Amino acid sequence: MNSDLLTVSNLGVDFLTGGRTINAVQKVDFSVREKEVVGLVGESGCGKSVSCMAILRILGETAKTTGSIRYKGTELLDLSESGIRKIRGKEIAMIFQDPVTSLNPVKKIGSQLIEIIQLHSRLSSDSARKKAVSLLEQVGIANPADRLKDYPHQLSGGLCQRVMIAMALAGDPNILIADEPTTALDVTVQAQILSLLKRLNRERGMATILITHDLGVIAENVERVFVLYAGLVVEEAPVDVLFKKPAHPYTQGLLKSLPRMTDDKERPLVPIEGVVPSPENRPSGCCFQPRCSRSTEICLKKQPLLESLGSGDHKAACFHAEI
Amino acid sequence: MHITYFLGKIARALFTMVLVVTFVFVVLRATGDPAQAMLPEDATQQDIEHFRSMWGLDKPLYEQYGVYWLNILKGNFGQSYRDRRPVTDIMAERLPKTVYLMTLSIVFAVIIAIPMGVKAALNRNTFIDRFTMGTAVFGFSMPNFFLGILLILLFSVKLKILPSSGSDSWKHIILPLLTTGLAYIGSYSRFTRSSMLSVLNKPYIRTAIAGGLSRNRVIYGHALPNAAIPVITIIGATVGRIIAGSIVIETVFAWPGVGRLLVTSVGARDLSVVQAIVMLLSITIVTANLIVDILYGILDPRIRTKKGGV
Numbered sequence: 220m221n222s223d224l225l226t227v228s229n230l231g232v233d234f235l236t237g238g239r240t241i242n243a244v245q246k247v248d249f250s251v252r253e254k255e256v257v258g259l260v261g262e263s264g265c266g267k268s269v270s271c272m273a274i275l276r277i278l279g280e281t282a283k284t285t286g287s288i289r290y291k292g293t294e295l296l297d298l299s300e301s302g303i304r305k306i307r308g309k310e311i312a313m314i315f316q317d318p319v320t321s322l323n324p325v326k327k328i329g330s331q332l333i334e335i336i337q338l339h340s341r342l343s344s345d346s347a348r349k350k351a352v353s354l355l356e357q358v359g360i361a362n363p364a365d366r367l368k369d370y371p372h373q374l375s376g377g378l379c380q381r382v383m384i385a386m387a388l389a390g391d392p393n394i395l396i397a398d399e400p401t402t403a404l405d406v407t408v409q410a411q412i413l414s415l416l417k418r419l420n421r422e423r424g425m426a427t428i429l430i431t432h433d434l435g436v437i438a439e440n441v442e443r444v445f446v447l448y449a450g451l452v453v454e455e456a457p458v459d460v461l462f463k464k465p466a467h468p469y470t471q472g473l474l475k476s477l478p479r480m481t482d483d484k485e486r487p488l489v490p491i492e493g494v495v496p497s498p499e500n501r502p503s504g505c506c507f508q509p510r511c512s513r514s515t516e517i518c519l520k521k522q523p524l525l526e527s528l529g530s531g532d533h534k535a536a537c538f539h540a541e542i
Numbered sequence: 543m544h545i546t547y548f549l550g551k552i553a554r555a556l557f558t559m560v561l562v563v564t565f566v567f568v569v570l571r572a573t574g575d576p577a578q579a580m581l582p583e584d585a586t587q588q589d590i591e592h593f594r595s596m597w598g599l600d601k602p603l604y605e606q607y608g609v610y611w612l613n614i615l616k617g618n619f620g621q622s623y624r625d626r627r628p629v630t631d632i633m634a635e636r637l638p639k640t641v642y643l644m645t646l647s648i649v650f651a652v653i654i655a656i657p658m659g660v661k662a663a664l665n666r667n668t669f670i671d672r673f674t675m676g677t678a679v680f681g682f683s684m685p686n687f688f689l690g691i692l693l694i695l696l697f698s699v700k701l702k703i704l705p706s707s708g709s710d711s712w713k714h715i716i717l718p719l720l721t722t723g724l725a726y727i728g729s730y731s732r733f734t735r736s737s738m739l740s741v742l743n744k745p746y747i748r749t750a751i752a753g754g755l756s757r758n759r760v761i762y763g764h765a766l767p768n769a770a771i772p773v774i775t776i777i778g779a780t781v782g783r784i785i786a787g788s789i790v791i792e793t794v795f796a797w798p799g800v801g802r803l804l805v806t807s808v809g810a811r812d813l814s815v816v817q818a819i820v821m822l823l824s825i826t827i828v829t830a831n832l833i834v835d836i837l838y839g840i841l842d843p844r845i846r847t848k849k850g851g852v
Contacts, residue, residue, distance in 0.1 A: 277751050300757075308754035315745060323746040325767050325842055334763075335753045370843040386753060 224426055225251040225274070225311070225394060229286035232269050232450075236281055242498045243269045245450035245506075246286075248525060251394060254424045256417075258437040258458070260473075261447035262495055267430045268316075270447075271396045275313060276303050290394075309339050312387035316399040318379035322371035328382050329367030332389065339390035354385040359415055377408035384415065388423075395419070396428045401436065413440055434477055438462060443532070446470050449496055449506040452525055455534040466528055466535040466542060468511050505537070513539040551835055555828040562824040563614075566817055567607055576811040580623050597623065610817075619821075620814030624807075629818045633800070637822075639709055640792065640799030644784035647719050651726030652777065658727070659734025659773075660761065666739065674731065682728030690721040690794040707796035718795045722787065726780055733776045737769040744768070771841050775834055782830030785823040 232244040244266040251257050259267040273284045274295065288295040290310065295303060315321045323331055332351040336342060342350060348367070355363035358381040371379055380400060387395055397416060401409035417440060420427050429441055437444055437458065444461045446454040446469065454467040465471045472491035493510035496502055502509050508518040517538050525536040577585075577593045585593075594600040598609060613620060619629040655678075662674045697717060698706035705714050741747065742765055750764045780787065788801030796802070800819055807815040838845050 275752055277748055304754050304756065306754075307752055313752045315749065317745060321745040321749045323750070323764050323768070324844060325771075326764075334755070338754055372844050383749070386749070390754065 222252065223250045224253050224255075224291065226289045227270065227274065227286070228289075230270055230273060230288065231285040232266070232273050232278065233283045233285075234278075234281050235283060242501075243450060244273070245501075247447065247450070247452050249445045249452060249455065251426050251428060253393075254420070254426055255443065256420055256427045256429060256441045258441035258444045259428065259430045259447060260432065260434060260437050260444060262432060264495060264497075265447040266450040267447050268398050271313065271398060271428060271430055274396065275307050275311060277307075277313075308335060308387070308392065309390040310392055311394045311396065312390060312392040313396040313398060314380070314383045314387050314400050317403045318383045318400075319371060319374075319376055319403075321383055322379055324371055326370075327367065328369050328371065328374070332367070332382065332386055335386050335389040350389075351385075354388055355382070357388065357419075358382075358385045359411075360385075375408075376404050377412065380404060380408075380412050381415070384412075384419070388419070391423075392425065394426045394428065396430070398430045399432070400429075402431075402433075409436075416440070434473060446473070449501060450498070451506060451522075451536065453507065453536045455525065455532070457532050460530075460533050464533075464541075466533065466540040467507075467537045468513055468539070469507050470535075471541075472510075507537075513537075515539070547839075548836065551832055555832050558828050559821070559824055563611075563817070563821050564607075566820045567610060568603075570811070570813055570816060571603060571606075574811055576623060576813050580811065597621075614821075619818040622807075622812055622815050624810050624812045624815075629814045632803070632815065633818060633822070636798060636800045636803050639797065640785065640788045640801060643709075643715060643718055643791070643797060643799060644722065644788055646715065647722040648726060648777065648780060648784075650719060650723045651730055654723075655727040655730035656734050656773070659731040660738055660766065662731065662735045663738035663742065664761070671735075675735065678728040678731045680728070681724040681726075682732075684725070686721055686725060686790045687794050689724065690717070690791065693717050693721060694794075709797055714795075714797075718791050718797055721794070722791050729776055729780075730773065733773050734769065737772045738765060741765045741769045767841065771838065774837055774841065778830050778834030778837070781833075782827035785819070785826050 227250065228248045230244055230247040231242070234241045234243055247266060247270045249257065249259070249270075259270070261267050269278065269282075272278050273282070274288050274290075276284070276295065278284070284296060286296075290306065295306060298306070322328070329348070329351060332354065333344065333347045336347045336350050336354075337344070340347070340350070351367060352363045355366055360366055360378065360381050366374070366378075366382075371382075374382065384395075384400075395416070400416065401412050404412060413436065416427060416429070419425060429436070431437060441458055444454075444456055444458050445452050446461075446467065448469050454461070454465070454470045456466075461470065462474065465474055469491070472489070475489040476491060478488055491510055496506060496509070502519075504517075504519040504521055505511070505514070505523055508514040511518065515538070521538075523536045523538050525534045527534050528540055528542050576597070576599065577590045581589060581593060591600070598606055601609075610620075617630070619633075621627065622629055622632055625632060658674050658678075662671045665671050694706040694717065697704040704716055705711075706717065708714050747760060747765055750760045755763070785800055785804075788797075788799050789804060790801070791797065792799045792801035793805055800822070803815065804819045806812075807819065
């Protein structure tokens with residue numbers, strides 16, 4: 220088994236706004252091994268994007284991050300501003316949900332890409348341009364030399380996401396964080412982008428963290444899954460285990476609410492009753508307890524910890540986890 | 543860039559100027575008689591008629607209008623009734639003074655206001671922000687003539703270190719420059735701040751930071767070019783108003799430019815001079831707007847591809 224490249228433990232993120240503190244991430248633990256694709260899944264507001272932005276420390280000054288984020292043994296939270304800048308893009312790169320607005324509208328694709336290439340490699344502008352063309356080629360863009368002269372608004376969403384991926388590859392990073400990379404794109408383009416990410420992972424041996432709310436995307440693309448709920452990791456499992464034997468009632472609920480091709484048409488889709496508690500109104504004890512059919516007295520009092528369920532790779536944070 | 547987009551803009555600009563000239567021509571003639579303003583009160587009827595026929599004022603209005611346009615096209619803006627000199631000569635003397643003062647004020651304001659606005663935006667809601675924005679509000683809410691007089695009182699009357707009127711040395715420009723500059727600094731820096739604040743939250747700024755760029759590169763290379771677009775509009779508006787904006791300041795500091803000339807010429811109903819200045823005034827506004835439109839196209843590639851634009 221490969222060793223851990225990135226270990227996030229006990230991560231907490233608070234936002235201080237207008238004199239109030241909002242807790243976006245309570246306690247998140249996950250790890251990424253070399254060349255591995257992991258998935259972070261959960262509803263909007265569960266803290267999956269915030270957790271990943273905390274890794275690169277790009278949450279802004281209102282965010283207060285606690286816990287530990289270790290990359291190749293270095294504690295990222297302790298690094299100086301210039302120290303973390305050497306990690307960004309070079310060791311760990313990130314792409315975002317809305318590719319069109321994630322590119323600078325007043326600069327050409329070429330100048331944005333070349334700027335990042337030169338930042339990480341000290342190439343001359345001529346060689347940087349050549350590298351830009353080759354990167355665009357690698358992410359499957361036709362006529363790459365012409366595209367360098369385009370502005371983001373002249374490209375489709377899918378093309379912009381490919382450009383974003385090319386920019387992410389510019390520093391030759393060890394980890395790519397893809398934050399809902401296909402949510403803003405239509406379905407056919409979505410599949411192309413996901414297969415591109417898969418291919419890059421295979422060819423470059425670049426570990427990938429895929430953030431999504433879409434279990435279908437998780438099933439087809441990742442090796443290990445972390446399920447987040449209300450700022451907590453509630454279940455961790457290899458992807459096949461998660462879909463075959465989900466242990467946490469929340470994961471089970473998510474899977475029951477998912478339609479399948481093979482389903483009996485009569486089987487109703489079962490929604491999870493209730494709503495995700497907002498950070499200000501989290502319930503006592505287990506965060507999922509008000510929506511859980513298995514909840515008992517202990518669930519009202521204590522937040523269960525993420526614990527191993529027999530095999531080391533399958534963990535759940537539930538007093539009544541099904542093994 | 544779309545050539546039709548710019549031809550359309552230029553045609554519209556020319557049309558605006560024709561309208562302005564016509565309007566000024568009609569209004570000046572409809573509101574009073576230059577013969578009465580120019581000649582002494584005891585002038586005889588004969589003198590008045592002689593004055594009128596000398597300047598063509600006895601002809602029907604449409605004929606005067608036709609002659610006026612014909613002369614303009616020949617580059618002849620008429621004679622000043624008062625100075626008996628061609629208007630173009632008078633303008634050639636006065637205009638450089640105004641352009642010098644106002645351009646320097648704008649450049650001075652841009653150099654100070656843009657870093658100030660950026661600084662305030664980056665330190666939002668801190669002391670730096672409140673202090674700079676407080677100064678800005680003071681700058682643009684203070685009327686020009688009042689601030690000018692206060693500065694004269696302090697530096698010319700009390701401290702006696704700067705002259706209060708005229709344009710003979712570099713010292714003469716300091717007070718008028720400060721007075722106009724401060725007002726411009728006020729509006730430019732507030733625009734820069736608010737524009738920066740809205741840009742700093744944009745996803746592409748997050749991309750730039752996540753890519754590993756330094757703070758300065760993110761701010762000046764990525765945020766400012768986007769934030770500049772609305773700031774350019776406001777700077778363009780003041781550039782367009784250099785003639786109009788010079789009226790008060792030149793009167794306060796007895797600066798011998800076009801603004802002061804306009805005030806004295808209106809009083810004397812010196813029609814040709816007033817017409818020429820108003821025309822110049824509208825040309826500068828229209829041209830500045832045109833330049834702002836073109837700059838938009840350069841700064842924001844999204845505008846260029848929109849057909850026709852607005």
